[in-house]
Amino acid sequence: MENLIGLLVLVPLLGAGVLLCGGRRLDRAGHWIGTLVAALSFVIGAVLFAGLLGRAADDRELDVTVFSWVPVGGFHADAGFQLDQLSVTFVLLITGVGSLIHLYSVGYMAHDERRRRFFGYLNLFLAAMLLLVLADNYLLLYVGWEGVGLASYLLIGFWQHKPSAATAAKKAFLVNRVGDVGLSIAVMLMFTTFGTFAFGPVLDHADRAGEGRLTAIGLMLLLAACGKSAQVPLQSWLGDAMEGPTPVSALIHAATMVTAGVYLITRSAAIFDAAPVAQAAVVAVGAVTLLFGAIVGCAKDDIKKALAGSTMSQIGYMVLAAGLGPLGYVFAIMHLVTHGFFKAGLFLGAGSVMHGMNDEVDMRRYGGLRKYMPVTFVTFGLGYLAIIGFPGLSGFFSKDKIIEAAFAKGGTEGWILGGAALLGAAITAYYMTRVMVLTFFGEERWRPAPSPDEPSAEPAAAAHEGAMPHPHESPKVMTIPMIVLAAGSVLAGGLFSIDDAFVRWLSPVTGHEEGNSPVGALTVTAATMVVMVLGVALAWFQYGRRPVPVTPPRGSLLTRAARRDLLQDDINHIVLVRGGDHLVRGLARVDHGLVDGAVNGTAAAVGGASARLRRLQNGFARSYAVSMFGGTAVLIAATLLMRAV
């Protein structure tokens, strides 16, 4: 069983290697190899899961050290894996959703000449993500952490001929790097504090370190999580990341990679539990982001960007939950898993819509599609119901628990957090209804697109450039994954909640305690229902009852700000880009003028002195004699002076 853990990472890695280095020979079979690899990892994951289930609840942790990675003095980093309930949950999510999305991509990317490479990147992502969740120390986790970042970079920028895609990829990587700084400093802090950064020793002894040190570590981990999970203030990359092919958005930027921050925080539970300040920061970030993402999601007309805002907001819920400590860890992960299902499903649905609409992404140019793509409509609709927390569907169970836990935090803090979470639920209902209505209901607002001067997103699209879209249902290879995910969205929450199965499964790793909510559980559920209905109704009245203009109205100040990601990018642009530009140019001038100038100046000074001294050599023998005579006089005077001194 231990060997299987290593294999789990190795299989997709080999798959990636084969696909990327295989050359054109593999072009025809590459996508199936990739899908097979993903499926194989899922099977391995399932076997491991079964193995763990077969053990006693407190003996479900497997440790494997494969080899000593970096042994230097007192610094030991091992390539070792740790499989427990938490990681196996992730493994199943990653490989399961991953396999489905591989399958979907076979259809979605059918016309792309670089499909083999796409699957190579996807396999690379799987390997890195599995490494991230299976690593038994923070440094190896860091490798996976940046590995998924690389895969994300490659996949966002997969259509590299589009400058916007390349820019978005670069931005994603850079913002993530800022977060990575946090992670590396956290690892360094752990090393100086504990002399190691393996999960076991660090987390077991976390309580023995000073609180200040732990707070620092916690804040740095939070910074890392913010980067990877697109939390405020490092959220700006996620919207742009939608430049990538839609399966990528579904897998990486909805279901798995972006939730790595939640994993990190949950994994480091022991540290956060001992550092209340850091925990408070986590909660604050989560609460702010869940509202931020929701507001942004309301204003976007691009279907994928609206969903991206939603993702941000939902991860905000998870971070908020994780910040609540043992009250919320389990629910954070639970929401993560259910979100993985319904959000992946929603994205695949969006991809299916785009597939049928010549890659049009503007929801204002959709409308009335439910007749043309029934399967998509149904699966998307189930996902929609799940995310807004329709009773009985998975989102209902997981989100409700989080809102409850937020209230259970107690005191003013509890009220504020609970209120924010409720408000978030309302807005979620609003913007998701908006998406739903704009896309599948109302009149048909299709336009020939995209305009010829814009570089086309896909070579396939170039063929019917300028033509009116003929919406059609996607092929089976795409709809089957959608159906499976929709089923998951419907059922997962309920399955998890039967007999608190999920809580019992996960609590040995994360710890769990039931909070004492100042308001009863039923009250919370009822309130959630009410705000959900309000949100849905508002959206219905706004978009379902009135005609939707194809060119977006100017909108209120808030709408305009939300369309621009609440001015985040503008602030970034002014402060970082332009300020950085000035700094860099200034430094370049300094380098040329001052640093190099000092050197050149010295050379020029020597040259000048030389030219001046040279003029003394005027060719007249008599002046040479004067120099000699004067020299002699000086010589004599100096000698006499030496004696006198």
Next chain:
Amino acid sequence: MNPVNYLYLAALLFTIGAAGVLIRRNAIVVFMCVELMLNACNLAFVTFARMHGNLDGQIIAFFTMVVAAAEVVIGLAIILTIFRSRHSASVDDASLLKL
């Protein structure tokens, strides 16, 4: 007479010679000034010889004369050559080599 006075004279002659070298333009005159300096040396030598009561200084004086004579031979030859090619014996005219 106090021999020191001869030293003063020698120093004076030497200085006059040196000043001549520095001031005069005609190569021959400059050269003669050098000769004057050599003779000032001679005077100093014999004066010191008398003060110390040994003959070394006087003998050196003879050597100096011989050397001076040799110098004249060479010097005049060189100055003559340059005079013939330049039609001038001014040391200032010979200033092509400079900087």
Next chain:
Amino acid sequence: MSPAAPGAVVHSLWTTAAAEAPVKIPGPVIEYAELAPVLIVLGTALVGVLVEAFLPRRLRHPAQALLAAVGLAAAFAAVVALAAGGYANGKAHPAAMGAVAVDGPALFLQGTILLTGLVAVLTFAERRLDPAAHGRPVDSFAAQAAAVPGGEAEQKAVRAGLTTTEVFPVLLFAVGGMLVFPAANDLLTLFVALEVFSLPLYVLCALARRQRLLSQEAAVKYFLLGAFSSAILLFGVALLYGYAGTVTYSGIADVVGGTPRTVTPALAATMGNDALLLIGGAMVLMGLLFKVGAVPFHMWTPDVYQGAPTPVTGFMAAATKVAAFGALLRLLYVVLPGLRWDWRPVMWGVAIVTMLIGAVVAVTQTDVKRLLAYSSIAHAGFILAGVVATSPAGVSSVLFYLGAYSFVTLGAFAVVTLVRDAGGEATQLSKWAGLGRRSPLVAAVFAVFLLAFAGIPLTSGFAGKFAVFKAAAQGGAAPLVIVGVLASAIAAFFYIRVIVLMFFNEPRPEGPTVAVPSPLTSTAIAVGLVVTVVLGVAPQYFLDLAGHAGVFVR
């Protein structure tokens, strides 16, 4: 001083002479064997004069060259024999009634001078660089020095194929003087030797075949300034004589040290007058510093180096420096060690300005010979740093440096003679552009010499510089080392500039060509190259040689 006293002495001298039978003056004792190097060279020179007088013209050139080479080789053999016979250390003693020292430094320097002389003879005898005039090969020297440049007499002389074969005996005379100069053990010998080697050099400077006006100007300047400096030196000698009552080095050293053999009243009086000693010492020092080309007595150097025929420049740059530094060392280490605290600071100053000014002014030079002249000034500064070390290590380091430097110099100037255009040697630096592309070998060899001048490791220049600076540092002159290092950096700049010019610039279409020399110049360059590399890679044997030769006899 009592005015009567000297008179009385003189009187008694007279009376003694009158009263007694004439004293038999003892015949001088001359150790001919130990002076053999000098005697052989001077004797050969005299034979050369006879050859000039009696041999038919067409035979003169080969005969003179051969004679000079043989004479110098024989003299070198004699030096080696003397050194092998233990005269370098155990049997070292002042010879010829104390006038000439036969000791380690003297023999080492004489050996170096003789070898440089030998190499110089090779370059002097080169007759293949210029195209033959009227069917007769020509060398670097004027057909008839007395003829007016460009005049009818000159043309006639050229047509007649005249050559100034006198250069060989003149060279030998100069070498003779140089041999005596560093060995001179009294001030009179020093002065005479100075004149003996200077006068021939003045003449040699005036003998260039091309650009005769420049050559004559160089000779006049050199002559006038040289005479001026030797006059000042002579006055210094007079003052030292006045101070010590003697001109022998050991005698003066005794008086300076306060332990004269006999104290006459007159000596007692002058001994107290340190001004005589200090001024006299300074003036003698000046005469020697003039010859080594130290600042501010250096100004003749660039003009003369540029104007003189290039083979002469090479010889002069190498041998004069060796001889003059030898004499300087002996003067400072034998005569004036008691005054160390007086002259050391002064020499520090001279060394510093010499290094810096030599290096700085060289930066903007545009003529390769002038560039090498300023480089030689900077190198004089480096050597002075070793001189002020006042230790046996200092002496041996200076000896080693001189040996290393002279061969680099000879080689470099020999290369300069090869690069020619229609007007003779193309010494304008701008004309050297792209030389490395046309004649990679010659340019590479010159680059090696330049790198040696710059003191890049694995060349003799580095070993020498290291030895000198090491001695200086151990002698407590760390600031000198720092300045020396800085000056080296500046100096490196202009050596590199020449390399850049040769290798990285495009050749000019009208640029100079490299003449294919006879084996004579090739040998000279090869010797320079081999010595440069050998002394750079495996200097130990020569350091030992210099180390064993590091003690002066008194």
Next chain:
Amino acid sequence: MSFPLLTATAAVPALGAVATAAVPAARRAAARWLALGFSLATLVLAAVQLARFDTASKTPFQFTESHAWIADFGVRYELGVDGIAVVLIGLTALLVPFVVLAGWHDADPLETSSRRWRPTQGFFALILLVEAMVVIAFEATDVFVFYIFFEAMLVPMYFLIGGFGDRAGPHTEAEAAGRRSHAAVKFLLYNLVGGLIMLAAVIGLYAVTAHQLGEGTFSLTRIVEARAAGRLDIATTTERALFLGFFFAFAVKAPLWPLHTWLPGAMTETTAPVAVLITAVVDKVGTFAMLRFCLQLFPDASRWATPVVLGLALVSILYGALLAVAQKDIKRLIAYASISHFGFIVLGIFAMTTQGQSGATLYMVNHGISTAALMLVAGFLIARRGSRLIEDYGGVQKVAPVLAGTFLVGGLATLSLPGLAPFVSEFLVLVGTFSRHPVLGAVATVGIVLAALYVLVLYQRTMTGPVAEPVRGMPDLRARELVVVTPLVVLLLVLGIYPKPVTDVLDPAVQHTMSQVHKGDPAPDVRVSDARVKDARVNDVEAAK
């Protein structure tokens, strides 16, 4: 007498240089193959060194050779390698064959040049000569021997920089030659000044040892022993002055801010293989010498200077990275990136922790490989388009995907992506610095963001986007170029995943150096009961005592 392995490793490329230079003008191809053969032979010898190196040995230096050389200067021809040297020799020997292969046609003579001008022969002979000198500088345990080759290698480097550059460009041949020679002169003068100042310190060292030990010596082992035994006690100010003299030269070579301005010019104007030679091989001698000579000869002064040096290193990291962002020229960008990386190396060395120094030495190796990969691919790219300007490119990945892919791998290695070799070393440096100087370590970490910035901007502007007109039809990597790039990429991966073989060789040498400086690693706040961790800690604390 045993086989003089170390001398042989240096002698083979030296012989190769002579042999290559002697190839007649018409037989250019032979010169190339000869150079490749000799560089491969050197690689074999270096491999033998690595294979026979005994990591368990207690002696600081192995394969030692000692012969009299210049007794007058106290100089012996003393060679010996420790773990650091043997690894760096391996790096040198490894990279030179790639440099030769990559520069296969870089020095073909122009049609117009004279028949006697043999640039090809000269190019390869000079490369081999540099290799020989670098190898012997790594091997020297005598300060003087080291100094000689440290300085002498400037000469062949100078001719390489000044003599050979990119064939075509925005400038005419004459302009390019002018810029090249300017860069070469700058390179030489900078390094010569550094070297000469070091010369003063070398002489000073001789004076000190001669005064106190009775005879001057340059032997590293003898000086270290004498210091340990108390026979040599260098006065504080003297030691500091000597340290500064040595350090200045190494800081120029490394190069450390503000002595770096020669590097961008030199790397830009010369050909890419020579640029690799400069930054991946020759500059390593500087950082290596800090570790071997500055720290071991002058431990007290090294500790005294630590704050300033760390400050300069930090400035180098950020300054180099920021300026890299500002560059418009591909090679210049890589040069500034290298300055940033050298900042990391120096930071690690002077952090005075095992992690820092191990990381720094490993960094030298990894940086060599990663820069080689990036620079050589950049060179191939530039050779295709004939321009170094970033703006002249775009969309290359569309027409030449393999070239773009390898370029990306090189770039990712440059930004220290985990999983690739440089990450391990960079993290070790950071953690080593952090454990002693938390603020410095944290600030230095910002460098990794900037690294991502300049690498990704470069990649985006050259490789992605619509295909630029002049790029259209650009051929992908050829077989020879693949042979150059593939092994480097593989090495980057292998060393990133399994660096242990290298760190095992480095570790004892680093421990030795640390003990010379009398520094132990700072102990962690919390004793963790993990047995393995604890043992290692205890060992370190003992070593510190």
